Amino acid sequence: MAQPKKAASIWDVARLAGVSHQTVSRVVNGSPRVAAATRDKVLEAIAELGYRPNRLARSLAGGAVESVTVLAADTSLYGPEAALRGIEKAARSLDWSVQISVLDPADTHSDEDIIARLPRAGEPTIIMAHDEPGMRAKQVLLDTQPQAMVAIGPYTAEELAASPWLVGMDDGKAAAEATRYLLDQGHETVHHLAIPTSTGTFGGGKAHRADGWARTLREAGREVPDAVPSGWTFAEAFKAVQPLIADPSVTAILCGNDHLALATLRAAHLAGRDVPGDLSIVGFDNTPFTAYTTPALTTVNQDFESVGRGAFELLRHRVDSTNPRPKPSWPDPELIIRETSGPPRSRS
Amino acid sequence: MAQPKKAASIWDVARLAGVSHQTVSRVVNGSPRVAAATRDKVLEAIAELGYRPNRLARSLAGGAVESVTVLAADTSLYGPEAALRGIEKAARSLDWSVQISVLDPADTHSDEDIIARLPRAGEPTIIMAHDEPGMRAKQVLLDTQPQAMVAIGPYTAEELAASPWLVGMDDGKAAAEATRYLLDQGHETVHHLAIPTSTGTFGGGKAHRADGWARTLREAGREVPDAVPSGWTFAEAFKAVQPLIADPSVTAILCGNDHLALATLRAAHLAGRDVPGDLSIVGFDNTPFTAYTTPALTTVNQDFESVGRGAFELLRHRVDSTNPRPKPSWPDPELIIRETSGPPRSRS
DNA sequence: CCGAGTGATGTTAACGATCACTTTGGTTAT
DNA sequence: ATAACCAAAGTGATCGTTAACATCACTCGG
Numbered sequence: 001m002a003q004p005k006k007a008a009s010i011w012d013v014a015r016l017a018g019v020s021h022q023t024v025s026r027v028v029n030g031s032p033r034v035a036a037a038t039r040d041k042v043l044e045a046i047a048e049l050g051y052r053p054n055r056l057a058r059s060l061a062g063g064a065v066e067s068v069t070v071l072a073a074d075t076s077l078y079g080p081e082a083a084l085r086g087i088e089k090a091a092r093s094l095d096w097s098v099q100i101s102v103l104d105p106a107d108t109h110s111d112e113d114i115i116a117r118l119p120r121a122g123e124p125t126i127i128m129a130h131d132e133p134g135m136r137a138k139q140v141l142l143d144t145q146p147q148a149m150v151a152i153g154p155y156t157a158e159e160l161a162a163s164p165w166l167v168g169m170d171d172g173k174a175a176a177e178a179t180r181y182l183l184d185q186g187h188e189t190v191h192h193l194a195i196p197t198s199t200g201t202f203g204g205g206k207a208h209r210a211d212g213w214a215r216t217l218r219e220a221g222r223e224v225p226d227a228v229p230s231g232w233t234f235a236e237a238f239k240a241v242q243p244l245i246a247d248p249s250v251t252a253i254l255c256g257n258d259h260l261a262l263a264t265l266r267a268a269h270l271a272g273r274d275v276p277g278d279l280s281i282v283g284f285d286n287t288p289f290t291a292y293t294t295p296a297l298t299t300v301n302q303d304f305e306s307v308g309r310g311a312f313e314l315l316r317h318r319v320d321s322t323n324p325r326p327k328p329s330w331p332d333p334e335l336i337i338r339e340t341s342g343p344p345r346s347r348s
Numbered sequence: 349m350a351q352p353k354k355a356a357s358i359w360d361v362a363r364l365a366g367v368s369h370q371t372v373s374r375v376v377n378g379s380p381r382v383a384a385a386t387r388d389k390v391l392e393a394i395a396e397l398g399y400r401p402n403r404l405a406r407s408l409a410g411g412a413v414e415s416v417t418v419l420a421a422d423t424s425l426y427g428p429e430a431a432l433r434g435i436e437k438a439a440r441s442l443d444w445s446v447q448i449s450v451l452d453p454a455d456t457h458s459d460e461d462i463i464a465r466l467p468r469a470g471e472p473t474i475i476m477a478h479d480e481p482g483m484r485a486k487q488v489l490l491d492t493q494p495q496a497m498v499a500i501g502p503y504t505a506e507e508l509a510a511s512p513w514l515v516g517m518d519d520g521k522a523a524a525e526a527t528r529y530l531l532d533q534g535h536e537t538v539h540h541l542a543i544p545t546s547t548g549t550f551g552g553g554k555a556h557r558a559d560g561w562a563r564t565l566r567e568a569g570r571e572v573p574d575a576v577p578s579g580w581t582f583a584e585a586f587k588a589v590q591p592l593i594a595d596p597s598v599t600a601i602l603c604g605n606d607h608l609a610l611a612t613l614r615a616a617h618l619a620g621r622d623v624p625g626d627l628s629i630v631g632f633d634n635t636p637f638t639a640y641t642t643p644a645l646t647t648v649n650q651d652f653e654s655v656g657r658g659a660f661e662l663l664r665h666r667v668d669s670t671n672p673r674p675k676p677s678w679p680d681p682e683l684i685i686r687e688t689s690g691p692p693r694s695r696s
Numbered sequence: 697c698c699g700a701g702t703g704a705t706g707t708t709a710a711c712g713a714t715c716a717c718t719t720t721g722g723t724t725a726t
Numbered sequence: 727a728t729a730a731c732c733a734a735a736g737t738g739a740t741c742g743t744t745a746a747c748a749t750c751a752c753t754c755g756g
Contacts, residue, residue, distance in 0.1 A: 007469030009742055020706050025744065035704060050492070054468040056404040057742035060711050069447075081424055088450050097465070099417075099447035102436050117445070120402040120712090121355030144398070234640050259637075266640040289607075289637055292582050292614040357712055368736045373714065381734060405712035408741050468742090700754090707748070712741105719736070726729085 008049035017045035028053055055097070059120075066096045068315060069118055071137045072128035073103040074232065077257065078287035079304050080128045083152055086308025087126060094316075103133040105232075114140045122148050124319050126311050129153035131197055131232070150315040152307060154197075156207040160328045165318065167311040167328070168207070171284075174300045174333030175212030178254055178282050181335055183220055185343045187252040187280065190217065192227040193241050193264060195256030209256050209284060230260055237263035245271045251279060251344040258283035258290050261297050265340060276342040286336055295339030303331035356397035365393035376401055403445070407468075413667060414444045416660065417466055419485045420476035421451040422580065425605065426635035427652050428476045431500055434656020435474060442664075451481040453580075462488045470496050472667050474659050477501035479545055479580070498663040500655060502545075504555040508676045513666065515659040515676070519632075520553075520560030522648045522681030526602055526630050527564040529683055533691045535600040535628065537565060540575040541589050541612060543604030557604050557632060578608055585611035593619045599627060599692040606631035606638050609645050613688060628689040643687030651679035 010028075014021040019038060026034050027042040034042075045051075059065060068091055075081050084100065091098045101117040114137050118125060122145055129138040129151040141149040146165060154171040155163075182190045190213065198210035205211065210227050217224045230240035237260040244250045245267045255261035261283030265275060273279050275295060283290055286301035306329070313326040358376075362369040367386060374382050375390040382390075393399075407413065416439055423429050432448065439446045449465040462485050466473060470493055477486040477499040489497040494513060502519035503511075530538045538561065546558035553559065558575050565572045578588035585608040592598045593615045603609035609631030613623060621627050623643060631638055634649035654677070661674040 011742080021742090022707080022744080023705060026705090029744085033704060038704080052463055052469050054408075054742050055466075056408050056468050057711090058744075060402070060404050060408055060713090060741090061743040061745080062711060063744055075423065076426075076429055078424075084450070088452070092452070097449070097467075099449060101445070101447060102432070104436070104440070115400055118403075119445075120404050121400050234636055238640070262637060262640050266642060266644075269642045288582055289610060292586070292610050293641060294614060294617045296614075359712080369713085370715095370737080371735060374735085377714090383734060386734080402712050405741090406714075408743090409712075409714040410741060411714055698756095702753085703751095705748100705750080708746090710745080711743085715738105715740080717737080717739100720734085722732090722734105724729105724731080726727100 007054075008051040010051070010053070012049055013042065013045045013051045016049060017042045065124060065319065066094075068096055068098050068124050068126060068312065070098065070100045070126045070128065071103060071114070071117060071134070071141075072100060073105045073131050073133040075100075075102065075128075077130075077232075077259070077285070079257075079285050079302070080130060082304035083128065083308035083311070086305035086310075087312045088308075089305075090309040090312040103137060105131065105133050111140045115144060121145065124315050125149045126315055127151040135197070148315075148319055150311050150318065152311050154205065154207040154209070156205070157328075157330060159205070159207065160330070165314075167307060167314055168330075169302055169304075169307055169333070170207050170212075170330050171209045171302075172205075172207045172212030172215070173330075174284070174302060175209040175254065176216040177212075177333060177335055178284075178300050179213045179216040180220075181337075182252045182254065182280060182282065182341065183216070183222070185252075185280065185341065187344050189222045189225060190252045190254050191225050191244050191250050193230050193237065193244065193253055193255045193260050194227040195260065196229065196231060198227065198256055209254075213254055230256065232259070234259055234263045238267055241267050245273060245279075248278075252282075252341075253279065254282050254284075256284060258285050258287040258297060258299055261299065261340075262289070262293060265293065265295075265297065274345075275340050277345045280341040280344070282341055291338070298338045298341035299336050301334045301336050306331050355402075356399040358399070358401070360397055361390065361393045361399045364397060365390045413472060414442075415467075416444055416446050416472050416474060416663065418446065418448045418474045418476065419451060419462070419465060419482070419489075420448060421453045421479050421481040423448075423450065423476075425478075425580075425607070425633070427605075427633050427650070428478060430652035431476065431656035431659070434653035434658075435660045436656075437653075438657045438660040451485060453479065453481050459488045463492060469493065472663050473497045474663055475499040483545070496663075496667055498659050498666065500659050502553065502555040502557070504553070505676075505678060507553070507555065508678070513662075515655060515662055516555070516678070517650055517652075517655055517681070518555050518560075518678050519557045519650075520555045520563070521678075522632070522650060523557040523560030523602065524564040525681060525683055526632075526648050527561045528568075529685075530600045530602065530628060530630065530689065531564070531568055531570070533600075533628065533689065535692050537570045537573060538600045538602050539573050539592050539598050541578050541585065541592065541601055541603045541608050542575040543608065544577065544579060546575065546577075546604055557602075561602055578604065580607070582607055582611045586615055589615050593621060593627075596626075600630075600689075601627065602630050602632075604632060606633050606635040606645060606647055609647065609688075610637070610641060613641065613643075613645065622693075623688050624690040625693045628692070630689055634684055639686070646686045646689040647684050649682045649684050654679050 010021045013024045127138045128134045138151040153168045155168040192213045194210045198208045230237045241264045283297045283299035286299045290297035316323045317325040358369045361372045475486045476482045486499040503516040540561045542558045546556045578585045589612045631645045631647035634647045638645035664671045665673040
């Protein structure tokens, strides 16, 4: 206890078992070419010394890679969190180790900063490119080690097919579905409270939520109101949505995610607007809390976990092309209709 | 591109710059004993080759440690997430690298499984011991490498003082404060919907939420109803709380966290019980969404981020005792009164 | 009875960095 | 002029592990 005795190495085990270190290595890695008696001796020594292999040394020595680093910023959102779970599960089932490194959204990381997150050059990496820091990180890794990276984000089928390092879902399609549903309910038009990545520097891709929304309105020959930009937090959303809430001609708001939707619901309640009578609100992501708000939020469910799984499979293929390339799949979004949406109350 | 050309090593840089590998090492690590001209040559070579030091090799060679691994299970709860942010910030500001390894709550990890999470024996580790898998992990690490671990969890001042590897907050005290508040509002007694760790195998510590609640009721001479055990999910909480909702004599429920509180609020609404008229509900943790539900949740705020920071400082002390031992501090819990609590409606 | 094959081990050389020394020159004090 | 010193740079060992190759003792077929 007072003596922080150093951890046993493969050599200590070898000495105690009376064999060479290489034989110990063979036992540890389950090589078949070890006599049963020897194996037992070694295992005994391992147990006695409490030996555990040093993963750093192992991968330095060029052993199998079997480790992924996930770069993510905001893991408090349900989508990324679920995708992460998918990656974890897929990786664990193959005995890969998974490390997560969190990018600070406030901080603007320099390129070196981002690269320094990786334990070594060429470390297999999955990037959650759903927000600004993630998209930055994607660019940096793309320039640095494109062969050992995969990014998750909102992309169309074409984009996915064109870029061998992308995995994602077509958020635009999902937004289109939600918008069409609101139109079908009889709303004149649908307003949009947009997450930061749908607008500004990084936004504008056809697979983005705002794009799917606008496209659908145009196709239906409706007026396309300006999308209202919001920050990621409840407080920012609450503030940003006020003009929409105050405007009685607004009867339906599609929100960029469920957090924005909850803030909108709250704002509507405080302003005395009835939901869904005066105003329909639709969220995005099917975050667990949405089923338990009052009224319960209508939202769009997407299978993030399977996207995470797909990202891991693709990474495995890219790192070692003997692994099969998973066929790109975009899980179909599913609209979950609950209590915050319905037909507009007919004007008197 | 086709050629996944190997990453440049320190030797490649040395050769290109016409110096020894050791000089390159000096430049990279900012040693003062390098001539300016040499430094420039080396930096140029580094830039040209896109060299980045291999962290694995570096820590193998016995360089400064400067890396923490955080073991956590459920990071979707606000508390752990905020604590993690605290660790991240503290670590980054000293240029330590942080890896997170997620324990699967469903899976019962074997001891080796948990240990295998660490990149090497002796890796400095912080464990989020707020749930079952975390508590398991704490035990395992305690047996394996107590000198390089710190655990975060609910502990009393005495427990914290006695165990040099613990950091935490006195949840019992916080629960006591919330319970006293409800009693002061005039409620006969207060019921408790408990998180799994407050009951069962791991529960029962004096710093646990359920304990603070029961203690306060006893001290006030009130009847102490059985705590109602709940799982972690909304669905489990919703189901578990039904008997309390159905019982009209129940006028106040203290919930083990904000998720349970939201489920309780939803259940009360569906059962037609008015909140806070018929029923007061108090949550725990001040999860961001609590300010935006309708009615907004009364809850207990705790400064998780500073606990995370404290954990990192303590770990630094334990790994290298020349670093000062941070004085244990338990940030004071703060009751945030919003709209789900108040005096009971007087019986007619 | 001998050479080839084979299964179980040992030996040596990386891997990419740091650490503890050693060497090389040029100043400075005596 | 010479010892002493110092800054700048190099050399070799080392960290814990795996890969590649070498060795050794058997067994087996001809």
